[in-house]
Ligand code: ADP
């Protein structure tokens with residue numbers, strides 16, 4: 001049970017979170033790899049003011065370009081440090097908020113490391129679900145929750161269900177339900193009740209990702225890997241019902257491809273990756289200028305994320321960078337994009353009330369009243 005003090009503290013915490021705005025950008029730099037180190041690559045990243053959220057990129061022997069973010073992680077910061085900062089945002093999905101967390105950056109900068117992590121060093125995806133179950137357990141006296149997950153991939157502007165048990169030829173499309181909720185009919189939504197089940201589901205998704213591609217690394221750098229966590233919550237004390245979702249997205253590599261390299265099928269692929277990423281950029285720009293039309297429908301990626309990106313939702317972007325001077329061009333371009341994202345101001349996030357569920361409860365209540373009346 002909640003004590004008064006706990007409730008007060010929670011309220012204060014929420015107010016602080018609210019005041020900070022609903023778009024955050026965290027910058028994470030990977031360590032210099034062994035190969036880079038042995039080839040004598042220099043580091044161009046200056047972390048001296050990382051604690052204040054400042055990061056510098058040396059663009060010449062005496063020139064430096066600096067950027068400000070909500071957090072800057074040095075290569076020494078680990079998965080626990082990163083998740084500690086992301087966790088208030090992810091857990092707000094239990095309170096009925098739509099949330100989107102995505103990792104952006106050039107291939108090889110640690111997007112998958114941050115989101116998925118490794119067996120021994122798990123990332124945001126697994127830690128998120130672990131945390132959600134912990135809170136569900138803590139709140140079991142006052143609220144009930146159901147949690148479902150979908151794992152999908154967007155490749156060449158096509159949605160692939162990574163949890164589907166049998167391959168289907170039917171194309172998966174995005175539909176909008178009457179209350180405005182976007183969903184993909186036919187996509188597997190696995191109900192998960194504990195962390196063991198989560199791990200199994202994530203493994204299935206992971207294994208499916210490699211199937212049918214002859215170069216796994218190349219495939220994963222050109223596709224967007226997306227985990228969707230849907231939460232139905234019912235507060236037993238206030239009667240509030242919410243239906244919300246959290247997207248966790250490992251984006252395709254943001255690097256620009258050399259023109260001469262790409263032809264034929266590869267060219268189509270490259271254009272499609274760029275279509276999704278540039279559509280993401282366009283959505284961000286439209287949000288930044290408070291445009292009346294936000295072009296979510298220009299790509300599968302942005303269309304899928306529509307409910308959780310901008311508007312009433314909370315967004316967290318990880319901009320992943322390499323420390324090497326060889327990558328400084330891509331690093332600057334990623335940081336410029338991330339700065340634009342950080343400049344977007346969103347209004348307060350809004351709870352996603354589950355009207356269908358409320359309707360059902362109201363009908364039950366009316367029926368009960370009716371029964372009481374007929375007894376009189
Ligand atoms: P991306 O998904 O952006 O292509 P990866 O996540 O595959 O990049 O990372 C590339 C390599 O760098 C991997 O071997 C990964 O384990 C390593 N790596 C990335 N970030 C870190 C980090 N913060 N600490 C240690 N190793 C990292």
Ligand code: MG
Nearest residue numbers: 111112220221
């Ligand atoms: Mg990756």
